[in-house]
Amino acid sequence: MDETMLKQFETKLKDRRREILARLENFEEALAYLEQSRPPEFSEEAQEEAVANSLKALDEREWQELKEINAALERIRRGVYGICEECEEEIALPRLNAVPTARLCITCQRKAEQRR
Numbered sequence: 001m002d003e004t005m006l007k008q009f010e011t012k013l014k015d016r017r018r019e020i021l022a023r024l025e026n027f028e029e030a031l032a033y034l035e036q037s038r039p040p041e042f043s044e045e046a047q048e049e050a051v052a053n054s055l056k057a058l059d060e061r062e063w064q065e066l067k068e069i070n071a072a073l074e075r076i077r078r079g080v081y082g083i084c085e086e087c088e089e090e091i092a093l094p095r096l097n098a099v100p101t102a103r104l105c106i107t108c109q110r111k112a113e114q115r116r
Contacts, residue, residue, distance in 0.1 A: 001082045001090070010076050013100055017069045020062045027059050068101040075103075084108050 075081040082091050086108035095106050104112060 001093075005093075006076060006081065009081065009096065009100055010073065013069050013072050013076075016100075017066060017073075020066050020069070024059060024062055024066075027062075065101075071103075072101045086112075 072081060075083075082096055083089070084091055084105040085103045087105060089105055091102055091105045095102055102109070
C-alpha cells in the first residue's frame with residue numbers, strides 16, 4: 001500500500017474516532033440527565049429507563065469500535081496496517097474500504113467465523 005493511500009485510511013479512521021467521541025460525549029450527557037431527572041409517573045420512568053439502557057448499549061458498541069480504530073491506527077504506526085494477522089497476506093483494498101479496522105483478509109475472516 002502506498003503512502004498516500006495509507007494517509008487516506010489514517011484520516012478516515014481519525015475522522016471516525018472524532019465522530020464517536022463526540023457522540024459518546026452527548027450520550028454521557030443524556031444519561032446523566034436521565035439519571036438526575038426521575039419523573040413521578042412510573043410509566044414515564046420506565047420509558048426513560050428503557051432509553052437510558054438503549055443509550056448504554058449503543059455506548060458500549062461505540063467504545064468497542066473506538067478500540068478497533070485505535071488498534072488500526074497503531075497498526076498504521078507500526079507499518080503493518082492492511083496485512084492479515086493470520087496469513088500475513090495483504091488485505092484487499094475493497095475490504096479495507098468497507099471495514100477500515102479489518103485485521104483479517106476475507107478468507108481468514110470467514111474461517112474465523114466458521115470456528116465460532
